[in-house]
Amino acid sequence: MRDKIVAGNWKMNNDLAQTEDLLGNIKNELKPKEGVRVIVAPPFTNLYHAFESLRDRPVDVAAQNMNENKSGAFTGEVSAQMLTSIGVKTVILGHSERRAIYKETDELLAKKVDAALENEMEVIFCVGEELHERKAEKHFDVVRTQLEKGLFHLSAAQWEKVIIAYEPVWAIGTGETASPEQAQEMHAFIRKTISEKYGQQVADEVSILYGGSVKPDNAQEIFAKEDVDGGLIGGASLKAGDFLAIVNAF
Numbered sequence: 001m002r003d004k005i006v007a008g009n010w011k012m013n014n015d016l017a018q019t020e021d022l023l024g025n026i027k028n029e030l031k032p033k034e035g036v037r038v039i040v041a042p043p044f045t046n047l048y049h050a051f052e053s054l055r056d057r058p059v060d061v062a063a064q065n066m067n068e069n070k071s072g073a074f075t076g077e078v079s080a081q082m083l084t085s086i087g088v089k090t091v092i093l094g095h096s097e098r099r100a101i102y103k104e105t106d107e108l109l110a111k112k113v114d115a116a117l118e119n120e121m122e123v124i125f126c127v128g129e130e131l132h133e134r135k136a137e138k139h140f141d142v143v144r145t146q147l148e149k150g151l152f153h154l155s156a157a158q159w160e161k162v163i164i165a166y167e168p169v170w171a172i173g174t175g176e177t178a179s180p181e182q183a184q185e186m187h188a189f190i191r192k193t194i195s196e197k198y199g200q201q202v203a204d205e206v207s208i209l210y211g212g213s214v215k216p217d218n219a220q221e222i223f224a225k226e227d228v229d230g231g232l233i234g235g236a237s238l239k240a241g242d243f244l245a246i247v248n249a250f
């Protein structure tokens with residue numbers, strides 16, 4: 001059975017004191033649920049603290065990005081090996097903000113995926129269309145291309161370390177969510193696309209998360225859909241109460 005996952009993407013929010021606060025509240029109030037994995041992704045500066053602080057708790061720590069190279073003259077960048085050396089074994093790659101603001105291409109993301117997997121990290125790979133692409137009914141093509149270019153060079157065995165996050169760009173931080181039906185439709189499409197390339201077994205084992213304005217009051221109906229295995233949560237992951245209410249939506 002594939003994992004149910006709720007992952008909090010903090011983006012560029014929370015200094016050290018705020019991180020201590022938020023993690024303290026999450027630790028105090030989290031009621032672990034069988035079969036539901038909880039992940040938090042703080043900024044780089046707080047990853048080590050987060051890992052240490054959550055060491056004895058059932059919460060995993062993820063990075064929000066990383067560089068595709070091993071080491072060297074890449075000012076400002078962080079490698080997979082640096083992340084694993086502080087205990088971080090999961091990384092979010094291809095977030096739409098990285099694609100749009102930092103011009104990360106599918107080709108670059110494929111290299112980052114390889115660097116993560118070479119270091120035995122797990123990847124949360126984000127895909128999703130922009131509003132104009134959905135309006136032009138190109139959303140399935142866009143997502144298929146992102147999957148093909150970013151991930152379809154992998155072997156079937158490597159998919160064990162891959163989680164997909166479907167995040168329609170028009171729903172991120174806008175308060176607008178995809179309807180549960182729109183989410184299910186795309187998640188089923190993603191699973192079918194994976195099954196056509198890798199077979200049904202690989203496709204059935206991949207967790208596919210929905211992201212884009214997930215809140216305590218809409219999580220339950222989105223998570224109830226057959227192919228939705230959880231959420232990648234931005235804004236609502238910054239308040240322990242909201243984040244844990246979303247975890248409890250399962």
Ligand code: PGA
Nearest residue numbers: 172173212213233234235
């Ligand atoms: P949001 O962000 O929940 O604030 O819409 C989701 C994301 O960008 O991962």
